[in-house]
Amino acid sequence: MIIPPQSLSADALQGLIEEFITREGTDYGWDEVPLATKVEQVQRQIKKGDVVIVFDSASETVSLLTRRDAQSLSDDA
Numbered sequence: 751m752i753i754p755p756q757s758l759s760a761d762a763l764q765g766l767i768e769e770f771i772t773r774e775g776t777d778y779g780w781d782e783v784p785l786a787t788k789v790e791q792v793q794r795q796i797k798k799g800d801v802v803i804v805f806d807s808a809s810e811t812v813s814l815l816t817r818r819d820a821q822s823l824s825d826d827a
Contacts, residue, residue: 752820753803753812755796766803767792770814 755763771788792814795801802820805812815823 751805751807753805755803758803763796763803764789766812766814767796 758766767789768785771785771792792801796803796814800817801814802817803812804815804820804823
C-alpha cells in the first residue's frame with residue numbers, strides 16, 4: 751500500500767528517510783555525501799513522485815521504493 755507523504759508528520763518522514771539512507775548496504779559511491787544532502791535528495795524524489803512510501807501489511811514495515819518498483823509489486827499481487 752502506498753502511503754501519501756503528507757499523511758506522516760515531518761518528524762516521522764525525516765526519520766523514515768534517515769533510516770532508509772543509513773541502512774546497511776546502501777551505497778553512494780566513492781565520494782562521501784553528508785547525511786543532510788542525502789535527505790534533501792530523497793525528499794526531492796518523494797516530492798516529485800519518483801520515490802514512494804510503502805507499507806507492507808504482511809511484515810508491518812514501512813519502506814521507500816521507486817514508483818516503478820512499487821507498481822511492479824502491486825502488479826505481482
